[in-house]
Amino acid sequence: MSNPTAAMLVIGDEILSGRTRDSNTHFLAGQLTDAGIDMKEVRVVSDDAPAIIAAVQALSAAYTYVFTSGGIGPTHDDITADCVAAAFDTHIDVRDDARALLAAFYANTGRELNDARLRMARIPDGAALIENPVSVAPGFKIGNVHVMAGVPSVFCAMVASILPTLTGGAPLLSQSLRVVRGEGDIAAPLGAFAKRHPTLSVGCYPFQDNGIYGANVVVRGQDRAVLDSAMVDLSALFPA
Amino acid sequence: MSNPTAAMLVIGDEILSGRTRDSNTHFLAGQLTDAGIDMKEVRVVSDDAPAIIAAVQALSAAYTYVFTSGGIGPTHDDITADCVAAAFDTHIDVRDDARALLAAFYANTGRELNDARLRMARIPDGAALIENPVSVAPGFKIGNVHVMAGVPSVFCAMVASILPTLTGGAPLLSQSLRVVRGEGDIAAPLGAFAKRHPTLSVGCYPFQDNGIYGANVVVRGQDRAVLDSAMVDLSALFPA
Incomplete structure (x- = not known):
C-alpha cells in the first residue's frame, strides 16, 4: 500500500x-x-x-x-x-x-x-x-x-x-553507499541495479572532494529486509 | 512598467x-x-x-x-x-x-x-x-x-x-527599519503607512531577541526617491 x-x-x-x-x-x-x-x-x-x-x-x-x-x-x-x-x-x-x-x-x-x-x-x-x-x-x-x-x-x-x-504509513528507510568512482562510470551498472530492485528508489548524488570524484548512492524503501538484501547487491557491484 | x-x-x-x-x-x-x-x-x-x-x-x-x-x-x-x-x-x-x-x-x-x-x-x-x-x-x-x-x-x-x-527591469530596492516594539503594537500604523505608499511593498518580520520583541520593517520599491521619502515617514512613525 x-x-x-x-x-x-x-x-x-x-x-x-x-x-x-x-x-x-x-x-x-x-x-x-x-x-x-x-x-x-x-x-x-x-x-x-x-x-x-x-x-x-x-x-x-x-x-x-x-x-x-x-x-x-x-x-x-x-x-x-x-x-x-x-x-x-x-x-x-x-x-x-x-x-x-x-x-x-x-x-x-x-x-x-x-x-x-x-x-x-x-x-x-x-x-x-x-x-x-x-x-x-x-x-x-x-x-x-x-x-x-x-x-x-x-x-x-x-x-x-x-x-x-496525522496518519502515517511505513516510514521510508534509507541506506547509502559512498562510491569513489565518477558518477558517469557507475551510471550504467546503477541503472541495471535500480531495475533489479523495482520496489526501491535509487538516487545518485555526486560529490567532488579534493579532486576525487565520487557519488553517494542512496537507496530508499519501506521493507527493511528488501533494502538490506539490495545493499548486499550494491556493495558487490561497487566494492570499496 | x-x-x-x-x-x-x-x-x-x-x-x-x-x-x-x-x-x-x-x-x-x-x-x-x-x-x-x-x-x-x-x-x-x-x-x-x-x-x-x-x-x-x-x-x-x-x-x-x-x-x-x-x-x-x-x-x-x-x-x-x-x-x-x-x-x-x-x-x-x-x-x-x-x-x-x-x-x-x-x-x-x-x-x-x-x-x-x-x-x-x-x-x-x-x-x-x-x-x-x-x-x-x-x-x-x-x-x-x-x-x-x-x-x-x-x-x-x-x-x-x-x-x-536576461532582460531585467528596475532592480527592486530595499530599505529596512528595526523597530523595538511588538509586531502587534505597530501593525495598525504600519498598515496605514502601507496604504499611504501604494507603489511600495511593505513587509514586517518579527524577531525576539533575549526577551525583547521587535520587528524588521522592510520597504521595497523601484524608485529610490519614493523609497527614501517613505523611509522618512516610517522613521517618524516609529522613532528610535
Whole structure:
C-alpha cells in the first residue's frame, strides 16, 4: 500500500526576494519522511491573494495533507488565514476560542490585545486550532490543510503538535553507499541495479572532494529486509 | 512598467525527503532581485516525469522566465532533459555540439565518454546550450526555460553565464527599519503607512531577541526617491 502524500506551501515575499532563507520546508520534509508520509511537492508563493488561494486549492485536491507556513501574524501583509478561508469558500472572523487564548496571554504579559493582534484570532468556521506553545497565537486545520506560522521556532512547535494527529504509513528507510568512482562510470551498472530492485528508489548524488570524484548512492524503501538484501547487491557491484 | 517575472523549479526526491537542503533557490532569488526580475513562484517536484512535465508547462506559460535545477546528470534518475523536451513536444537526442564538449573534456581527463556520460549530451532540438565552466556538461535553454544542474557550484556558475542574457527591469530596492516594539503594537500604523505608499511593498518580520520583541520593517520599491521619502515617514512613525 502506498503512503499518504503531502505538499508544503510556503507563503511570503521575503523568501522569493532572497531576503530570507526558508528553513521550514527542510525541517518538515525530514519529519514527514520519518512518519511515513511522502512529501511530493513544495510551492512558494508571494503575499498575493489569488496566488495563495489557487495554490491551496490545487495542493489540497492533489495530496493527502497540505502544510502552509507564513502569513498568519498581525500585520497588513498577513493574509493567509483569509485566503485559506476563501479557498474553502468558508466564512472567517475572530473566533471566541482563539480570542480567549490571546486574551489570557496578553493579560499575563501586560500588553494590549488590540485590533491588530485580534486579527490572529481570525479562524475559518469549522477549523480546528493548532496549538502554539511558543507565542500562543494559534494555527488551524481546515479540511486537509494545516496552516502554521512562518517563524521557524513557532513552525517547528506547531509541527510537533500536529504530527501525532496525522496518519502515517511505513516510514521510508534509507541506506547509502559512498562510491569513489565518477558518477558517469557507475551510471550504467546503477541503472541495471535500480531495475533489479523495482520496489526501491535509487538516487545518485555526486560529490567532488579534493579532486576525487565520487557519488553517494542512496537507496530508499519501506521493507527493511528488501533494502538490506539490495545493499548486499550494491556493495558487490561497487566494492570499496 | 512592471518587471519581468520568474519561477524556479527544483527537481529531486532528495530535497523532498529532507536528505538534501536546497540552496539554489535562495541564491537565484537574490540574483534575480538584483537584476530587476521578480521571482513569483518556486516549485519542488520529485523525479517523476508527469510531475516535471506538468510543472514546466504551467510555469513556462505563467512567467517570463523559468529556471530549473537538478536531474541533468548521467544516471537513471536524471530525467529532466527528456521531460523538458516532452513539455515542449520537441525531439531530443545526443547532440553533436554537446557531445563535442564532453568528448574534449573526457579525452583530457583520461576518463571514458561512455553511454551514461553521453546522456548528458541529450539536448532538445532548437535549444541553446548553457555553459558549465565547472564540469563541462552543459545546461540548455528552450523557450523561456533554463535547465541547469542541481550541484550548487555548477548551478551558480550556470546562473552567472545566463544572467547577462536576461532582460531585467528596475532592480527592486530595499530599505529596512528595526523597530523595538511588538509586531502587534505597530501593525495598525504600519498598515496605514502601507496604504499611504501604494507603489511600495511593505513587509514586517518579527524577531525576539533575549526577551525583547521587535520587528524588521522592510520597504521595497523601484524608485529610490519614493523609497527614501517613505523611509522618512516610517522613521517618524516609529522613532528610535
